[in-house]
Amino acid sequence: MSGVEVGLGLQSDKPAGTYARLARRAEECGFDVLTVFGDLMYQPPIFPLLEMAPATERVRLGPACLNPYSMAPYEIAGQVAALDLASGGRAYLGLARGTWLGAVGIAQPRPLTALRECAEVVRRLLAADTSGFAGEVFTLEPGTALRYGVARPDPPLLIGAWGARGAALAGRIAAEIKVGGSANPAMVEVVRDRLRPGAARAGRPVGDIGIVLGAVTVVDRDGAAARAHARTEVAMYLAVVAELDPTAGVPADLIARVTALVDAGEHAAAGRLIPDDVLDLFAFAGTPEQVAERAQALIDAGVRRVEFGTPHGLTDEGGVELLGTEVLPLLRREPARPAGGAGGREAAPAGTRGPVSR
Incomplete structure (x- = not known):
């Protein structure tokens, strides 16, 4: 990594x-x-x-x-x-x-x-x-x-x-x-x-x-609860991001049904409509192992940062x-430091230095 x-x-x-x-x-x-x-x-x-x-x-x-x-x-x-x-x-x-x-x-x-x-x-x-x-x-x-x-x-x-x-x-x-x-x-x-x-x-x-x-x-050790919560979160912006991602192929009727429920304030019900494969395109959700697996897939694809x-x-x-x-x-990183550790490594800014969502 x-x-x-x-x-x-x-x-x-x-x-x-x-x-x-x-x-x-x-x-x-x-x-x-x-x-x-x-x-x-x-x-x-x-x-x-x-x-x-x-x-x-x-x-x-x-x-x-x-x-x-x-x-x-x-x-x-x-x-x-x-x-x-x-x-x-x-x-x-x-x-x-x-x-x-x-x-x-x-x-x-x-x-x-x-x-x-x-x-x-x-x-x-x-x-x-x-x-x-x-x-x-x-x-x-x-x-x-x-x-x-x-x-x-x-x-x-x-x-x-x-x-x-x-x-x-x-x-x-x-x-x-x-x-x-x-x-x-x-x-x-x-x-x-x-x-x-x-x-x-x-x-x-x-x-x-x-x-x-x-x-x-x-993320939670109760993976089902974590994914249910993530579904509710994703439902609120699914219509926007699904249209922006040319690879996602989210069915138009699913987007329409999710959007209608969100507009009605029924966010949890909207989330329950989102299947696992769609959820994984737009969220990191589940147990620590599930979340790490999704993040590792991005790293393997060539991201600079997750x-x-x-x-x-x-x-x-x-x-x-x-x-x-x-x-x-x-994610093949150092083991976590205990609370109260020094954490004093030097930063290594990513990418070309340029001028100076989300």
Whole structure:
């Protein structure tokens, strides 16, 4: 598993203090990356990330993802700079077009242009480039500069995208691409093919861009209970991800029935309709052995990082503990460190360093 990272994706819905405790334990167990989601109407991810930074020494930290519509590029630059300073140079920045912003009255025109220009503005600000930038969406007047110091001029950039054009953009400018909501090994080669045009345009080997797949995770020694809970979680986004995955082949009538029940608020009933083979495409679910088997399939397919997303288990802290102490060792990693261990290995950031869902 050399060169492969395993991460945790956290929802920003927890009280203060919880993030530091989870992060500390995750690092002790041997996780490599801690991500906080940037989902609509949850806490901004910078709060959990800044709590986790001083509680850890080694893990990489970042939001997945911020978007250039609800936050201006100079604010995004400030947040990643703050996280990089607080963590001693362990931050990464995730950018995506954002989801469900229409609910708060925010339009999302020209998403690829907005993402590309946002990344460029952030890069120039962090690099103290005062030459200016005149884009189609964003502008920097010549002489505009941050009025504070930064830890690094080039924290790694992750682009969150499923589609071909978003992947091509990641191939041009990003260190990583994340496909959120997928645990499907067949998507890895699809993503790699979609990265190639952008990588070729930038003169980069496609292997320089790390592929990250992450999805709902529910692990428990009671595998049936874990899979039942995961079905309910997956039901809420099945209609979206099933259409985005060209390899999945989920029957249209199944999607329609699941969607109708979700719309009616009957989430558990919707989940019960999802068969095992479909569940395994869009979640890591079951016993530690079952979850490790699905993660190993992604590693064998060539991902740079597997990300276990919320809710992790039947309880969040219980799930993190099982992932760390029983799943990670099955992925040919070091045995989990006991609680209170030092966890002091140096970070090894994945992929090409670039400018800086989920």
